[in-house]
Amino acid sequence: MTRVLDVEDLHVSFSTPAGRVQAVRGVSFSLDAGEVLAVVGESGSGKSVMARSVMGLLAGNGRIDSGSVRLRGRELVGAGERELRAVRGKDVAMVFQDPMTCLDPTMPVWKQVAEPLRLHSSVSRREARAVATRLLERVGIPDAAVRGKQYPHQFSGGQRQRIAIAVALVCHPGILLADEPTTALDVRVQAQILDLLRELRSELGTAVVFVTHDLGVVSSIADRVAVMYAGRIVETGTMHEVLWHPQHPYTWGLLGSLPHGDERLTPIPGSPPSLLDPPPGDAFAPRNPYAVARDTQEAPPFFEVTPTHHAATWLLDPDTSPVEPPPVIRRRWEQWHASHGDTGCGRDTRILHRSVPDAEGGSDE
Amino acid sequence: MTGGLFWERMRRRPAALVSLVVLVVIAVVSFTATLAGLVDPVAQDVTAVNQAPGAEHWFGTDVLGRDLFARLLMGVRISLTIAFFAGLLDVTLGVAWGLISGLARRRTDGVMQRFLEILGGIPTLVVLVLMLTVLEPGLVTIVLAMAVTGWIPMARLVRAQALRVREQEFALAARVLGSGRVRLALRHVVPNTLGLIIVQSMFTIPTAIFFEAFLSFIGLGMRPPTASLGTLLSSGFQTFTFLPFQMLVPAVTLSVIMIAFNLLADGLRDVFDPRGVVAR
Numbered sequence: 001m002t003r004v005l006d007v008e009d010l011h012v013s014f015s016t017p018a019g020r021v022q023a024v025r026g027v028s029f030s031l032d033a034g035e036v037l038a039v040v041g042e043s044g045s046g047k048s049v050m051a052r053s054v055m056g057l058l059a060g061n062g063r064i065d066s067g068s069v070r071l072r073g074r075e076l077v078g079a080g081e082r083e084l085r086a087v088r089g090k091d092v093a094m095v096f097q098d099p100m101t102c103l104d105p106t107m108p109v110w111k112q113v114a115e116p117l118r119l120h121s122s123v124s125r126r127e128a129r130a131v132a133t134r135l136l137e138r139v140g141i142p143d144a145a146v147r148g149k150q151y152p153h154q155f156s157g158g159q160r161q162r163i164a165i166a167v168a169l170v171c172h173p174g175i176l177l178a179d180e181p182t183t184a185l186d187v188r189v190q191a192q193i194l195d196l197l198r199e200l201r202s203e204l205g206t207a208v209v210f211v212t213h214d215l216g217v218v219s220s221i222a223d224r225v226a227v228m229y230a231g232r233i234v235e236t237g238t239m240h241e242v243l244w245h246p247q248h249p250y251t252w253g254l255l256g257s258l259p260h261g262d263e264r265l266t267p268i269p270g271s272p273p274s275l276l277d278p279p280p281g282d283a284f285a286p287r288n289p290y291a292v293a294r295d296t297q298e299a300p301p302f303f304e305v306t307p308t309h310h311a312a313t314w315l316l317d318p319d320t321s322p323v324e325p326p327p328v329i330r331r332r333w334e335q336w337h338a339s340h341g342d343t344g345c346g347r348d349t350r351i352l353h354r355s356v357p358d359a360e361g362g363s364d365e
Numbered sequence: 366m367t368g369g370l371f372w373e374r375m376r377r378r379p380a381a382l383v384s385l386v387v388l389v390v391i392a393v394v395s396f397t398a399t400l401a402g403l404v405d406p407v408a409q410d411v412t413a414v415n416q417a418p419g420a421e422h423w424f425g426t427d428v429l430g431r432d433l434f435a436r437l438l439m440g441v442r443i444s445l446t447i448a449f450f451a452g453l454l455d456v457t458l459g460v461a462w463g464l465i466s467g468l469a470r471r472r473t474d475g476v477m478q479r480f481l482e483i484l485g486g487i488p489t490l491v492v493l494v495l496m497l498t499v500l501e502p503g504l505v506t507i508v509l510a511m512a513v514t515g516w517i518p519m520a521r522l523v524r525a526q527a528l529r530v531r532e533q534e535f536a537l538a539a540r541v542l543g544s545g546r547v548r549l550a551l552r553h554v555v556p557n558t559l560g561l562i563i564v565q566s567m568f569t570i571p572t573a574i575f576f577e578a579f580l581s582f583i584g585l586g587m588r589p590p591t592a593s594l595g596t597l598l599s600s601g602f603q604t605f606t607f608l609p610f611q612m613l614v615p616a617v618t619l620s621v622i623m624i625a626f627n628l629l630a631d632g633l634r635d636v637f638d639p640r641g642v643v644a645r
Contacts, residue, residue: 055541057537060471089541089542089543094538104535105535105639106556106559106639107552107553115544119543119544119548151640153639153640167542
């Protein structure tokens with residue numbers, strides 16, 4: 001696997017009349033070619049800001065305070081506008097949340113698809129048009145030669161998102177940043193768009209950073225998952241590890257808020273902290289029923305669960321007394337252990353796993 | 366937009382189409398007739414002063430026995446020339462200023478806006494009177510006077526629209542694709558502002574004609590024997606109670622031209638709007 005993107009200790013802040021809002025506080029992750037990384041978290045957790053700062057596209061009052069973003073080894077933080085422009089659309093592309101507003105209403109759609117080609121390579125107008133039409137056909141716009149001449153308002157929301165995907169992929173970028181591309185669509189269209197992204201990913205080998213707050217979407221598309229809270233990644237691992245063997249109480253909370261059978265949903269109480277003045281310890285501690293004293297003083301480091309699975313919570317510290325996760329999570333763990341066996345997943349699992357039979361009075365397994 | 370599509374859409378707007386035809390006819394007739402010397406607007410005939418409209422003189426004659434039809438054609442030519450320059454200034458200087466100001470950094474934008482405010486703060490009439498101390502009254506002076514302030518509303522409107530467009534997601538999307546500022550301005554902001562530009566420039570044209578008429582009326586515009594719609598109105602005004610046709614003829618012509626420009630502007634705005642296909 002070749003590494004295409006390396007983000008290290010990224011800090012992003014926005015200046016507001018009230019002070020500097022620290023939207024991203026030390027995020028590190030990497031992306032291999034062809035891989036889909038889902039970034040999940042509730043609104044305001046910094047996931048969109050993180051995706052945008054990868055492209056150097058922050059609003060006027062935002063800036064990258066420190067950290068590095070390396071695209072195939074090339075540093076993008078501090079790169080000039082000209083250099084960034086050469087990268088945008090060619091090596092890194094982006095799909096936005098709202099397909100109703102991300103296309104120019106005054107330009108025929110084939111032109112919009114051809115635009116990146118004309119910008120980044122010296123193809124003729126005729127060639128660009130042919131490529132654009134083929135790609136429109138590929139993303140599922142029927143009769144693309146004719147419909148390409150039409151304007152965005154003549155397409156449905158799902159079709160517009162397909163067109164936006166075509167615009168993003170026309171230069172075969174190595175990385176696609178998808179910022180909640182299915183949030184504004186209804187569920188059936190959502191599934192079609194996910195299918196399309198999956199197909200195109202395997203066809204073109206594009207790595208995808210998929211920003212979403214929908215865990216259902218995550219399970220259908222992601223290889224790996226990073227859970228973000230208050231500007232930090234709190235848990236990261238493969239999709240199966242994070243969804244079926246979650247370790248961080250925030251991930252538990254997210255999974256607990258999913259509709260599951262006929263059980264009542266368990267929302268996470270409270271709301272995220274103000275990032276004007278982030279708390280010193282674990283930012284989730286005030287909303288966390290499993291918080292330990294240490295959480296309010298010291299931010300937890302990443303504890304390794306498996307070589308691919310890490311979570312930043314003191315619950316994984318050997319000195320912390322084990323806790324019993326909520327029933328929804330216990331059931332997920334049971335399924336996980338049933339399919340993976342207890343193959344020495346590390347000390348945390350040992351501690352926490354031991355707590356499960358205790359809690360159930362040894363009735364399970 | 367291709368020519369064929371333009372005419373097809375234009376056909377569905379009869380008011381605009383008729384206006385266009387009227388304006389073209391008026392322009393062609395007035396320019397060819399006076400420039401080719403088919404009529405003589407300055408020839409005086411003391412045996413036929415203040416004639417009522419008739420077979421000899423279609424629109425009658427004035428107090429010096431000059432043919433009013435010939436003078437009207439000359440007046441229309443002068444007024445349309447002024448209108449043309451006013452429109453030209455609007456779409457060049459006004460649009461460029463607005464685009465740059467709207468897409469530039471905040472500080473540049475601020476400087477450009479303060480400049481506009483200072484410029485707009487000087488009364489046009491004062492500028493014109495000052496200019497007349499240096500220059501001869503006439504076409505050049507009037508156009509220069511409009512060049513000072515005439516394009517400010519256009520610059521403001523385009524800037525406001527540019528600020529709006531650049532915050533839209535498709536503008537961000539264009540930057541994501543690697544578009545620079547210039548490309549963003551020309552490919553995205555201008556097309557999305559086009560309707561506004563057309564309407565505003567068409568509004569400027571009647572305003573300019575009226576401005577010239579006003580200047581001539583108060584004696585700062587065209588000098589006799591040159592006729593413009595303004596000078597015709599002002600001389601017709603003096604004899605209005607007993608020879609009403611001398612004022613009615615230029616007044617009706619001015620009204621027709623202004624209505625035609627406004628209707629044409631309305632139609633053009635719809636024609637250039639991509640969403641106009643389904644409308645109506």
